[in-house]
Structure formats: C-alpha cells, structure tokens
Amino acid sequence: MLDQLLAALTEYGSPALFVVVAIAALGVPVPVTLLLIVTGSLATQGAMNLWVAIAIAAVAAVTGDQIGFGVGRWGGKKVVARFGRLLGNPERIQELDAKAKRWGGAGVFFSRWLVTPLGPWINLASGAAGYSWLRFTLWDILGELLGAVLFIWLGHLFSDRVQEVGAIFGDLTWAILGILVAAYLGWKLFAGRRSAAKQPRSY
Amino acid sequence: MEQPRQRTLIIVLGFCLAIAATFFFGYRAGRTARHYHRQDEPIQPWMSVPFIAHSHHIHAEILFQAIHIPPNPRDHRPIREIARAERVPVGELMRELRQAIANGKAP
Numbered sequence: 588m589l590d591q592l593l594a595a596l597t598e599y600g601s602p603a604l605f606v607v608v609a610i611a612a613l614g615v616p617v618p619v620t621l622l623l624i625v626t627g628s629l630a631t632q633g634a635m636n637l638w639v640a641i642a643i644a645a646v647a648a649v650t651g652d653q654i655g656f657g658v659g660r661w662g663g664k665k666v667v668a669r670f671g672r673l674l675g676n677p678e679r680i681q682e683l684d685a686k687a688k689r690w691g692g693a694g695v696f697f698s699r700w701l702v703t704p705l706g707p708w709i710n711l712a713s714g715a716a717g718y719s720w721l722r723f724t725l726w727d728i729l730g731e732l733l734g735a736v737l738f739i740w741l742g743h744l745f746s747d748r749v750q751e752v753g754a755i756f757g758d759l760t761w762a763i764l765g766i767l768v769a770a771y772l773g774w775k776l777f778a779g780r781r782s783a784a785k786q787p788r789s790y
Numbered sequence: 791m792e793q794p795r796q797r798t799l800i801i802v803l804g805f806c807l808a809i810a811a812t813f814f815f816g817y818r819a820g821r822t823a824r825h826y827h828r829q830d831e832p833i834q835p836w837m838s839v840p841f842i843a844h845s846h847h848i849h850a851e852i853l854f855q856a857i858h859i860p861p862n863p864r865d866h867r868p869i870r871e872i873a874r875a876e877r878v879p880v881g882e883l884m885r886e887l888r889q890a891i892a893n894g895k896a897p
Binding site for chain 1: 802805809818834837846871
C-alpha cells in the first residue's frame with residue numbers, strides 16, 4: 588500500500604498529499620513521516636511549492652484529527668457506556684477522564700509530531716473524555732504545524748536521501764514510544780510496590 | 791491475592807517488551823544513520839524519472855533517453871506507470887535506469 592501512496596503523491600502532488608495525510612490522521616496505518624519527507628524532496632525538485640505543501644499537510648492533518656475528535660465526542664461515550672466494565676468501575680472511568688483532561692494538551696501536542704502512532708487514539712480519547720474542543724484544536728494546530736514543518740523541511744534538506752531519512756525517523760519514533768511506555772510501566776511498578784509496602788502486613 | 795500478582799507480571803512483561811523495542815528500534819536507527827550516504831538511494835517503482843535523477847545527481851534527460859521516453863521534466867509519472875504504458879516489465883526499466891546512472895557517473 589505504501590508503494591501506491593508514494594506513487595500517488597509523486598504523480599498527483601497536493602491533492603494526494605491532502606487525502607493521504609487526512610486518512611492517516613483518522614487512524615489508517617500509513618507511514619506519514621516518510622510521506623512528508625518525500626513531499627519535502629518533491630518541493631526541492633520543483634514538483635510542489637514548499638510552503639503550500641506545509642499548509643496542505645497541516646490542514647489535512649487537522650481535518651482528520653477533528654473528525655477523530657468528533658467521533659470520540661459523539662460516539663465514544665456510547666462505546667464507554669457499553670464496554671465500560673472492561674475499563675473498571677465508574678470511579679475508575681471518571682479517574683481516566685480526569686487524567687485525559689489534565690494531560691490532554693501535552694498529549695495532543697506531542698502525539699502530532701513526536702509519537703505520531705498515538706495521534707489517532709488521542710483524538711478519540713480526547714473527544715470521549717470531554718476535553719475542551721477549543722484547547723484540543725489549539726494544541727492540534729500547533730502540533731500539526733510543527734510536524735509538517737519539521738518533516739517536510741527534513742525532506743527538503745535531505746532531498747536525495749528520503750528513504751534513509753524516513754527509515755531513521757520512523758525507527759526513532761518507535762524508540763521514543765518504547766521509552767515512554769517503559770517509563771509509564773516502570774512508574775506503575777514502583778507505585779505498586781510503594782503502596783504494597785505501606786499496607787500493614789497480616790500474619 | 792492472585793489478581794495483583796498477575797497484574798504485576800503483565801506490567802513487568804510489558805516493561806521488558808518496551809525496553810527491548812526501544813533498543814531494537816534505536817539500534818536500527820543508529821545502524822541506518824551510520825551507513826548513511828555509503829550507498830545510492832535504491833530505485834523504487836513509485837519514483838518518477840526526475841525524482842530518481844535528483845536522488846542520483848544526474849540529468850533527467852539522460853535517464854529519459856535511457857528508457858526511450860521523450861525528455862520532459864514535468865513528467866512525474868512513477869516508473870511503474872511508465873512501464874505499464876510502454877508495456878515493459880518494471881524490473882527491466884529499473885535495470886536500464888541503474889545502468890544509465892552507472893554510465894553517467896563513470897569517469
């Protein structure tokens with residue numbers, strides 16, 4: 588599929604860029620980082636305008652994110668109500684909602700450009716958790732704009748090495764995601780041991 | 791008592807998996823970066839002739855001529871499309887392009 592998407596991007600330029608980035612933001616597993624790097628290279632070759640490409644990529648990503656947020660807002664509550672027992676009791680769900688609201692801004696911002704595989708899930712979760720649409724949109728626009736500038740600019744700088752640069756950044760994204768997951772689980776383990784140590788032992 | 795132990799085990803497994811994934815992807819990124827620029831960008835069927843020419847620092851006209859297509863810098867068709875239109879296997883087209891690049895770079 589990647590081959591077809593890259594071929595469409597090479598042949599049709601901006602319209603293909605808009606469609607591919609928007610569907611990636613909706614959660615379709617597309618290596619959007621590589622596509623943006625290739626876009627930067629195409630801009631260097633004169634096949635696209637650099638600033639127009641950045642604007643199109645950012646608008647497409649925000650459009651897809653807004654749809655994801657909307658699905659979470661209007662469809663997510665029903666899913667949570669139906670499958671809520673899997674997440675725990677109502678207090679646990681409220682706790683997750685509160686966490687999503689508290690960390691929402693940072694989560695939205697960093698998942699736009701640093702840990703992109705989490706982006707579509709954070710869109711849905713933010714919508715379902717009732718996170719403020721205005722704040723979501725603000726962090727979303729900032730993050731997507733930074734992501735589009737970063738990766739398209741990288742493609743522009745390393746326009747003759749897009750596959751290598753794409754592979755390096757793709758791997759780095761997963762490595763960063765691994766660090767975040769390890770840090771979170773390590774913290775969970777540490778917190779669990781501490782609370783177990785505080786509980787009085789029964790003999 | 792069984793449930794917290796099971797939960798801890800799952801968290802430990804997840805933690806180990808996350809550490810392993812971090813090392814794997816970090817190592818792979820480092821290896822790609824170390825070999826950066828040692829070899830030419832591989833030609834792929836999604837690339838257009840001007841794209842390949844740009845990646846290999848060679849004039850697009852040379853590559854168009856090598857595959858018997860009228861030179862046109864605005865022709866952004868992927869080589870797979872060109873192969874289909876010309877009724878030539880894409881592998882053969884890629885071979886001709888690689889040969890033209892090697893000849894073009896030869897001193």
